[in-house]
Amino acid sequence: MSDIPSELKYSKEHEWVRIDDDGHAIVGITDHAQELLGDMVYVELPEVGTNVAVEDETGVVESVKAASDVYAPVSGEIIEVNEDLVDEPENINSQPYEGGWLYKVELANESDVDELLTADEYADLIADE
Amino acid sequence: MAKQTALYPVHASSGAKIVDFGGWDMPLHYGSQIEEHHKVRQGAGMFDVSHMTTVDVTGNEARKFLRYLLANDVAKLFLEGKALYSGMLNDDGGVVDDLIAYFRGPNNYRLVVNASTFEKDMAWLTDKASDFDVALDHRTGYTTLAVQGPTSREAAIRAMSEDCASAATELTPFSSVSCGDWFIARTGYTGEDGFEITVPDSDAEAFWYALIAEGVAPCGLGCRDTLRLEAGMNLYGSDMDETISPLEANMGWTVDLKDEDRDFIGKAAILAQKAAGVQQKLVGLVLEEKGVLRSHQRVIIPGIGEGVITSGSFSPTLKLGIAMARVPAATTETALVEIRKKEVPVKVIKPSFVRNGKQVF
Numbered sequence: 001m002s003d004i005p006s007e008l009k010y011s012k013e014h015e016w017v018r019i020d021d022d023g024h025a026i027v028g029i030t031d032h033a034q035e036l037l038g039d040m041v042y043v044e045l046p047e048v049g050t051n052v053a054v055e056d057e058t059g060v061v062e063s064v065k066a067a068s069d070v071y072a073p074v075s076g077e078i079i080e081v082n083e084d085l086v087d088e089p090e091n092i093n094s095q096p097y098e099g100g101w102l103y104k105v106e107l108a109n110e111s112d113v114d115e116l117l118t119a120d121e122y123a124d125l126i127a128d129e
Numbered sequence: 130m131a132k133q134t135a136l137y138p139v140h141a142s143s144g145a146k147i148v149d150f151g152g153w154d155m156p157l158h159y160g161s162q163i164e165e166h167h168k169v170r171q172g173a174g175m176f177d178v179s180h181m182t183t184v185d186v187t188g189n190e191a192r193k194f195l196r197y198l199l200a201n202d203v204a205k206l207f208l209e210g211k212a213l214y215s216g217m218l219n220d221d222g223g224v225v226d227d228l229i230a231y232f233r234g235p236n237n238y239r240l241v242v243n244a245s246t247f248e249k250d251m252a253w254l255t256d257k258a259s260d261f262d263v264a265l266d267h268r269t270g271y272t273t274l275a276v277q278g279p280t281s282r283e284a285a286i287r288a289m290s291e292d293c294a295s296a297a298t299e300l301t302p303f304s305s306v307s308c309g310d311w312f313i314a315r316t317g318y319t320g321e322d323g324f325e326i327t328v329p330d331s332d333a334e335a336f337w338y339a340l341i342a343e344g345v346a347p348c349g350l351g352c353r354d355t356l357r358l359e360a361g362m363n364l365y366g367s368d369m370d371e372t373i374s375p376l377e378a379n380m381g382w383t384v385d386l387k388d389e390d391r392d393f394i395g396k397a398a399i400l401a402q403k404a405a406g407v408q409q410k411l412v413g414l415v416l417e418e419k420g421v422l423r424s425h426q427r428v429i430i431p432g433i434g435e436g437v438i439t440s441g442s443f444s445p446t447l448k449l450g451i452a453m454a455r456v457p458a459a460t461t462e463t464a465l466v467e468i469r470k471k472e473v474p475v476k477v478i479k480p481s482f483v484r485n486g487k488q489v490f
Contacts, residue, residue, distance in 0.1 A: 038351070039163040041443045042419045062421055064162065064355065064443045067469065093161070 002032040002126070005097055009113055010122035011073035013055075016097060017116060025074045025105040025113065029061060031096045032126050037063040040089035045081040046103055052078065054112060059102065061092060070102060074112040080104040134179035135272050135330035139337055143347055151245030153180040155350050162351030166445040169319055169356055170486045173281035174348035175340055178325065179272045179333075180244040184254060188263035191236040197393050198257055199230065200375060202385035206232035210305040212316055215383050216375045217242075217253070218395030222402060223371040224378065226250050227363060229316060231305045239305075239312075243365050257394070272333035276345055277323035277356075279486070282315075285324050288339035297324060318353065320360025320484055358451060359444050361413065361481030367424060368411060368439045368453050374402055377455065379411040379480050410458050411439065413480035415490065416450035420468060422475070426452075427467040430460045438466065446483050453480050 008016045014033035018026045034040070042062040052058055052072040059070045081103045085091060092100035107113070117125065131154045141147065145156035156177070158165055168174045186195060195203045201215030211232050217225045226246045231239040242250045251267065258265055276285045286294045293308040297315075300306055302322070305314035312327040328336055341347070354364070361379075363369055369378035376384070376399065384399060385391075416422050422441035429435055436456030444451045456464065456477070465472040478490045 038158075039161055041163075041421060041448075044419075064351070064421065067421070090161075090163070 002030065002035055003097070004030070004032075004119045004123050006119040008097070008119065009073075009116035010119065011071065011116055012125065013071045013073070015070065015073045017073050017113060018097075019113065020104075023107070024079065025076065025107055026101050027058075027073060027103055027105060028096055028101040029070065029092065030122070033068070034093050034096045034100070037061065037068055038065045039063055040092045043085040043089045043092070043102070045085065046078050048078055048081060050078045051108075052076065052105070054115075061089075072105070073116055074105055074107055074109075076105040076108040078103050079106050132180070134177055135333050136177045136179065136337060139334060140177065140347075145347070145349060148350070150350055151180065151243075151247070153244060155180060156347070158349040158351045159347045162349060162355070163445045165346060165348040166352035166355050168346040169278045169321060169348060169352065170446055170483075171278070173276060173278040173284045173323075173343075173345045174352070175277070175281075175337075175345045176275040176348050176350075176353055177272070178275050181273065182242045182244060182247050182250060183268040183271065183273075183327070184240045184242065184251075185266040185268060186238045186240060186258075186263055187236060187266070188261070189236060190261040191238055191263050194258060194261040194263045195230060195238055196391055197261075198254075200384045200393055200395060200399070202388060202391060203230055203232065203238065204388070204391075205385070206230070208232070208304070209234060210300075212303045212305060212314060216369075216380055217250075218375070218393070218399070219371060220395060220398065222374040222395040222398030224365070224369045224373060224375060224380070225253055225371060227365050227369070227380070231314065233305075233307070245366060270330050271327050272330050273325055273327045274333075274336065274340070275317055275319075275323065275325045276340060277317045277319040277321045279321060281321070281323040281345065284340065284343040284345050285326065288336065288343050288345075300324075318360075318362055319356040320362070321356075321486075352445075355442050355445055358440055358442055358453070359446055359483040361453075361479070363411075363453070364440055373455070374399060374407075376402055376407045377409045377411065406458075408458055409436070409455050410460070411453055411455055411480055412460060413478045413482060413490070414438065414452040414454050414464065414466065414475040415478060415482070416466070416473065416475050418473065420450050420473065422450040422452035422466060422468075428454045428456055429465040429467065429472060430456060431465070433457050433459050436460070436464070444482060446486065447488055451482050
């Protein structure tokens with residue numbers, strides 16, 4: 001049974017979004033996704049300063065089993081990436097919602113967040129998989 | 130309905146992630162395949178390999194039969210318990226399966242073959258044996274644990290009965306011994322020292338927990354694959370199959386042509402291939418930048434031709450992508466691999482990456 005924190009929002013591509021105190025969107029991949037992929041070995045992060053639209057490719061997470069593209073769940077400018085993952089990609093497995101965060105976005109449209117799935121809706125999505 | 134080993138309930142209750150392998154429900158890992166890999170390289174880990182097939186070959190013509198069946202020559206085995214790695218070839222010289230043969234005494238051998246080829250192998254063995262005075266006994270009701278790693282033998286010896294412990298202590302590499310109805314071989318598929326210990330199913334659970342108590346870590350098929358790849362050991366069905374000769378699969382050393390009077394299945398094809406010149410070879414690839422090499426990726430050797438990755442993965446010990454690939458025989462030291470539409474340079478080496486925990490290239 002994977003962990004799906006109720007205060008976060010989710011994309012159909014298994015990314016999660018948290019809004020921090022500054023109103024920025026923090027993005028990562030879900031517990032369900034990390035469990036499917038297995039032990040992470042490499043992470044390709046997007047470049048700080050890049051402007052992304054919803055569903056743009058924003059990096060790759062690679063496990064022993066497979067490489068998986070990460071898609072932007074919201075649009076805006078990438079203002080920070082999690083450099084720790086370069087040396088410790090396994091943080092995505094051990095802390096998908098905390099230390100395994102991927103990047104931070106300055107939102108172009110706050111309404112992008114409303115388009116995302118709630119925790120319950122995401123739970124339903126993965127129950128059908 | 131998938132088959133399950135006797136220890137399946139133990140795996141399920143240990144938090145194993147169970148996957149299908151050749152029709153068997155097997156543990157892929159018990160939490161982290163990378164951590165399990167490190168435990169085998171640095172200490173001791175154990176694998177339930179009871180899904181593999183054991184066939185005893187006995188009878189007046191057992192030795193004669195195996196000298197015909199196998200590309201390697203069992204006549205070399207004269208010390209009781211000694212093991213031999215060999216391919217079993219078809220008439221075209223292709224590999225039907227790879228296996229280990231243990232010499233247990235005059236006209237008394239034990240073969241261990243792959244799980245995924247069970248039906249094919251049994252049909253093949255039965256058919257080929259029909260011309261010989263031999264008996265084939267497929268052993269069931271046994272559990273085999275592969276206990277591997279630099280501290281694995283001491284741990285296993287402490288977990289055994291006194292009789293078996295003293296028999297196991299005497300074992301030299303690639304050799305085996307029976308004690309009661311236990312069978313202990315100093316063999317493995319990880320590139321580390323260790324034992325493969327076969328016990329009646331009724332002894333399996335107690336032995337498993339005795340090994341746990343000695344600090345041996347449960348390990349699944351996930352790290353079994355990364356360990357054997359690092360050690361340069363072939364996986365049947367990936368690195369070779371019925372269409373590939375041992376000469377093209379880094380198994381030339383397992384084909385014994387010394388006794389010219391010995392005929393074996395596939396010999397004519399092998400001799401013809403040698404005379405004509407072998408066109409392909411199995412090499413090792415190392416990706417020195419970030420990334421993972423994966424099976425079936427295309428290999429490009431500029432000016433020479435193309436090949437394919439037969440087994441690719443990530444080496445947890447080296448923290449690099451590594452692979453085995455079948456490439457044109459003229460390939461030298463570098464090549465390119467097509468990874469997600471980019472051509473990425475790789476180093477070409479002999480298919481051996483790690484021995485005794487250390488990089489060997």
